[in-house]
Amino acid sequence: MNPENCVVIGPAPVRYDLQKLVSFSDTVVAGNTHKNNSFTYATVASETRLQDMLNTPSFRDTIILAPDKLYKKYVFFEQIDNLPSLPYVKSTGKTTENLSDQSLALMLALWLEKKNIYLFGYDIENLDERATLMLILGANHFSNIFYVRKPNPSKIHLFDAYDNMEVIDYNQFGEIKNGK
Amino acid sequence: MANKNFKYHLTVRWPAPCRNRSYDVLQERPDLVEQMNLFRQKVERVCRLILRKSYRIDSNHDLQGVNMWLESGQDVYDFIIRQPEFEWEIVPELSTVNRLTGELKKWQVVYTPTGITIA
Numbered sequence: 608m609n610p611e612n613c614v615v616i617g618p619a620p621v622r623y624d625l626q627k628l629v630s631f632s633d634t635v636v637a638g639n640t641h642k643n644n645s646f647t648y649a650t651v652a653s654e655t656r657l658q659d660m661l662n663t664p665s666f667r668d669t670i671i672l673a674p675d676k677l678y679k680k681y682v683f684f685e686q687i688d689n690l691p692s693l694p695y696v697k698s699t700g701k702t703t704e705n706l707s708d709q710s711l712a713l714m715l716a717l718w719l720e721k722k723n724i725y726l727f728g729y730d731i732e733n734l735d736e737r738a739t740l741m742l743i744l745g746a747n748h749f750s751n752i753f754y755v756r757k758p759n760p761s762k763i764h765l766f767d768a769y770d771n772m773e774v775i776d777y778n779q780f781g782e783i784k785n786g787k
Numbered sequence: 788m789a790n791k792n793f794k795y796h797l798t799v800r801w802p803a804p805c806r807n808r809s810y811d812v813l814q815e816r817p818d819l820v821e822q823m824n825l826f827r828q829k830v831e832r833v834c835r836l837i838l839r840k841s842y843r844i845d846s847n848h849d850l851q852g853v854n855m856w857l858e859s860g861q862d863v864y865d866f867i868i869r870q871p872e873f874e875w876e877i878v879p880e881l882s883t884v885n886r887l888t889g890e891l892k893k894w895q896v897v898y899t900p901t902g903i904t905i906a
Contacts, residue, residue: 648887670886670887672887679894679904679905679906680904680905682860682881682883682894682905683860683861683863683864684860685794685858685859685860688883688885688886688887689883689885689892691885691887691888691890
């Protein structure tokens with residue numbers, strides 16, 4: 608497992624073996640999606656999703672991170688910790704309480720100072736989410752972020768303006784993972 | 788037990804006559820020291836009785852009270868809620884160790900008619 612890498616798993620469906628991602632690097636999952644695997648970290652900003660995660664056995668060994676306001680309500684559950692102060696929140700003009708789980712997951716990966724961050728199942732169809740992602744990309748100058756998707760001949764040019772963002776497919780990720 | 792990662796920290800106040808006594812006063816008042824030792828033993832006995840998971844009682848002296856580290860959140864809740872039963876009072880603060888950052892963060896314990904909340 609390379610400590611410089613991190614995989615962020617968003618709420619959209621992922622057609623990739625998640626177990627392989629778990630063995631590849633630290634993983635940050637957004638919310639209560641993908642319940643069949645156990646991940647290193649999970650971020651959550653909604654109380655109902657947090658309750659579901661607390662009742663899901665696969666999250667038992669996961670460090671669940673929530674904003675302070677939510678954490679205080681569930682302080683007596685050992686699986687939960689409060690999110691650290693995330694430096695990129697300010698650049699989005701929002702607070703940790705009203706950011707989505709996937710934005711928090713990406714910000715956590717950035718806070719962990721991972722050199723390469725791979726986004727799987729990251730929802731960019733939602734325009735708000737896309738705008739937030741672009742604001743984070745604009746503020747980040749340390750990590751290389753890879754948007755990983757299933758092989759598709761049509762290109763995405765949304766992130767062409769960002770040097771720190773690249774769109775790759777599962778095959779290219781497989782090559783990176785295997786060190787080719 | 789020494790290698791356990793205790794997540795929660797709270798302080799049980801000394802009995803009223805022993806609170807906020809300086810070291811000089813304690814040296815002159817062995818009766819207070821004895822009372823404090825007995826109190827610490829009582830806390831230890833009750834913990835052994837009611838707590839389900841690991842705990843640690845600090846042996847270092849603190850002017851405020853007996854410092855405790857607990858592993859389980861459920862134990863912390865029970866310990867706080869059952870204070871009247873054992874006739875003691877905690878400092879209304881709960882500290883938690885963040886597993887990601889290692890930071891010890893302090894929260895206020897607020898008593899409400901239905902239980903407790905954290906502020």
